[in-house]
Amino acid sequence: MLRGKQVVWYLLSKLCEVIDVVAVVDLGSNSFILLVQHGDETLLEEVHEVGLKSIEDEDEAFEVASRVVSQIKAKVSDVPIHVFGTAIFREKPRLFERIVRTFDLKGEILSEEDEAYFTYMSVDPNFEKDITVFDLGGGSLEVVRKDWFVSLPLGTHVLNNLFDLSLPTIQQFDDALRHVQQMLPSFTNSVGIGGSFVAIASMRIGKWDLKAVEGFILTRHDVEAVIRQLRGNTCEQVRSWNIIPIGREKTIVAGCAVALAITKREPTKVSTKGFRHTLARMLEEGGIRRPWVRRG
Numbered sequence: 001m002l003r004g005k006q007v008v009w010y011l012l013s014k015l016c017e018v019i020d021v022v023a024v025v026d027l028g029s030n031s032f033i034l035l036v037q038h039g040d041e042t043l044l045e046e047v048h049e050v051g052l053k054s055i056e057d058e059d060e061a062f063e064v065a066s067r068v069v070s071q072i073k074a075k076v077s078d079v080p081i082h083v084f085g086t087a088i089f090r091e092k093p094r095l096f097e098r099i100v101r102t103f104d105l106k107g108e109i110l111s112e113e114d115e116a117y118f119t120y121m122s123v124d125p126n127f128e129k130d131i132t133v134f135d136l137g138g139g140s141l142e143v144v145r146k147d148w149f150v151s152l153p154l155g156t157h158v159l160n161n162l163f164d165l166s167l168p169t170i171q172q173f174d175d176a177l178r179h180v181q182q183m184l185p186s187f188t189n190s191v192g193i194g195g196s197f198v199a200i201a202s203m204r205i206g207k208w209d210l211k212a213v214e215g216f217i218l219t220r221h222d223v224e225a226v227i228r229q230l231r232g233n234t235c236e237q238v239r240s241w242n243i244i245p246i247g248r249e250k251t252i253v254a255g256c257a258v259a260l261a262i263t264k265r266e267p268t269k270v271s272t273k274g275f276r277h278t279l280a281r282m283l284e285e286g287g288i289r290r291p292w293v294r295r296g
Helices: 005-018 058-075 087-091 093-103 112-121 156-162 173-183 195-205 220-230 235-240 252-263 275-285 291-295
Strands: 022-027 031-038 041-049 081-085 106-109 132-136 141-145 148-152 190-193 268-271
Touching: 022 058, 022 275, 031 058, 031 275, 041 058, 058 081, 058 093, 081 087, 081 093, 081 275, 087 093, 093 106, 112 132, 112 141, 112 148, 112 275, 112 291, 132 195, 132 252, 156 173, 156 252, 173 252, 190 252, 195 220, 195 252, 195 268, 220 252, 252 268
Parallel strands: 022 081, 081 106, 132 190, 190 268
Antiparallel strands: 022 031, 031 041, 132 141, 141 148
């Protein structure tokens, strides 16, 4: 007899047999995020923490990635899967090629420009708004406006390597905060995209609920409250709260450093979207387009 999540996966696989759906996987430095989309409806969105940025050995990184990709393929076996690599795979293209070849996947490594503008389009598909999008990953922070972007070396794993942000003491948080503040460009109407912004908002509401945190207005007081909540607790204790995905406790403090640097200037609207939503929509419509190329 099927139980619990088994029923969900069974029903999803049957649904996929009768309707056209698209599965896109964001292969990031911190996490792999699976999105199964049909039209404007999200059928499944799931975060798998991998922490590849902190794994130096390529064989070990491949083993970690393979375990997660195997799980993803098993869950959506009836759907063509498109995978897109970001910062970690721009550094290690051989690792990406190895994953794609081993699992017979379609996909590509996104350039910094691709990652920036596809992410931007998840909240402003027609380039009409006066907003600044911050996309925070493990390897980089993309800062994007409709006609400009910059990729900064302020990813959560990068900050963890530069500063001692480990729980429970978080000894160099103020140093990390000053480092981020010095590198941020000017901005207005900020939107925060990425697991860290979602994790901080989730800590504030006390649960991991993507619908609940979509549109959450994150203030400096929210971020400072999360830092106070985290300080003095071990990674094991934070995991026991069952609020953020397992593995995210290793990067949330670094995410708070970036989020606080931003929210000290102005509150930030949280978005649970990302380039995967843009690419899923484009794939359903017939293919990937890069409208900013024509606009430029």
